[in-house]
Amino acid sequence: MSFKCGLVGMPNVGKSSIFNLLTKQTISADNYPFCTIDPNNAFVEVPDSRLAKLASINKSKKIINAAIEFVDIAGLIKGASTGEGLGNEFLTHIKQTDVIAHVVRFFKDDDVIHVNGSPNPESDFQDINLELILSDLSATQKYSDYLKKSKRPLKNKLELIKDIDSLIQHLSEEKPAREFNYTENLKNLTDLKLLTKKPMFVIANVDENIEGAGKFKLDNRIDNIVPINAIIEQEIAGLNPEEQQIFLQDLGVKETALERIIKTGYELLDLKTFFTSGEKESRAWAARKTYNASQCAGIIHSDIEKGFIRAETIAYDDYIKFNGEQGSKNNGVWRQEGKDYLVEEGDVIYFRFNV
Numbered sequence: 001m002s003f004k005c006g007l008v009g010m011p012n013v014g015k016s017s018i019f020n021l022l023t024k025q026t027i028s029a030d031n032y033p034f035c036t037i038d039p040n041n042a043f044v045e046v047p048d049s050r051l052a053k054l055a056s057i058n059k060s061k062k063i064i065n066a067a068i069e070f071v072d073i074a075g076l077i078k079g080a081s082t083g084e085g086l087g088n089e090f091l092t093h094i095k096q097t098d099v100i101a102h103v104v105r106f107f108k109d110d111d112v113i114h115v116n117g118s119p120n121p122e123s124d125f126q127d128i129n130l131e132l133i134l135s136d137l138s139a140t141q142k143y144s145d146y147l148k149k150s151k152r153p154l155k156n157k158l159e160l161i162k163d164i165d166s167l168i169q170h171l172s173e174e175k176p177a178r179e180f181n182y183t184e185n186l187k188n189l190t191d192l193k194l195l196t197k198k199p200m201f202v203i204a205n206v207d208e209n210i211e212g213a214g215k216f217k218l219d220n221r222i223d224n225i226v227p228i229n230a231i232i233e234q235e236i237a238g239l240n241p242e243e244q245q246i247f248l249q250d251l252g253v254k255e256t257a258l259e260r261i262i263k264t265g266y267e268l269l270d271l272k273t274f275f276t277s278g279e280k281e282s283r284a285w286a287a288r289k290t291y292n293a294s295q296c297a298g299i300i301h302s303d304i305e306k307g308f309i310r311a312e313t314i315a316y317d318d319y320i321k322f323n324g325e326q327g328s329k330n331n332g333v334w335r336q337e338g339k340d341y342l343v344e345e346g347d348v349i350y351f352r353f354n355v
Contacts, residue, residue, distance in 0.1 A: 007203070102266075
């Protein structure tokens with residue numbers, strides 16, 4: 001399981017530059033609105049130092065990291081929900097993502113055009129959020145009209161219509177869908193996909209002065225914000241791992257931009273990592289925190305879930321401490337778990353199955 005992170009924001013806020021930085025690609029990042037038309041996609045390995053230790057113990061021939069897919073979505077402008085700036089097409093691209101990274105421009109540069117004349121983080125952020133809400137409002141109203149006209153028998157039809165009308169009122173007050181108190185009826189809907197129900201965090205594209213990002217976070221009651229100085233991060237990306245650590249320490253930062261963004265995405269999507277390791281490969285897998293052993297087996301292959309017998313598992317720290325499978329068994333920390341076992345962060349698992 002990987003997750004898809006969509007980069008959204010006004011034109012020329014630095015989405016494509018940040019996409020290039022994170023994915024080490026060289027897509028167009030020209031200085032004019034809508035230089036990105038079709039979305040650009042790239043899979044990026046999720047850094048995880050634990051894999052190297054597992055591979056060393058098992059003399060693995062390959063190391064395979066978990067992956068995150070970044071999508072650089074063309075800039076949105078005021079009126080996007082009604083089609084301005086090819087907005088409808090771009091909003092459709094957002095629907096295909098799992099989490100939204102809202103890029104907000106804080107730096108000032110007269111040589112980089114801004115569609116409103118000059119960057120204003122507050123209004124830029126609010127304008128894009130409002131367009132997403134208006135798009136959701138339109139979709140919800142259409143869904144409500146469809147339900148009211150439909151002759152399809154539904155057990156809780158009247159209750160559902162009432163709940164949807166409450167959601168419409170909520171969106172009409174310019175509040176995102178993620179802040180709505182969903183009833184069980186609405187939670188069970190699978191065909192009403194709303195943009196502002198998706199988890200969202202802010203990437204603050206800053207220069208040397210990052211104080212504005214901190215104030216912005218407080219003023220807008222934002223839980224998750226990742227400040228990025230693209231120029232400095234480009235310098236870091238060009239260094240080897242040892243030099244990167246020294247550079248980060250000098251800056252008083254523990255992690256690169258990519259690591260901070262991935263950690264934020266994992267937290268918002270409630271993801272965890274489990275491992276499989278052997279002579280062939282050591283591999284990291286991303287799974288929902290709620291996934292049990294059977295569901296995690298299905299991430300690897302549907303046949304493993306179908307023919308699940310048991311999961312032989314051990315905590316990562318114990319696996320390293322006792323130098324692998326045999327040492328873990330000798331010290332009594334190797335466990336056999338059933339299909340309902342809730343896999344823990346960092347578990348090393350060997351799935352037994354029969355099909």
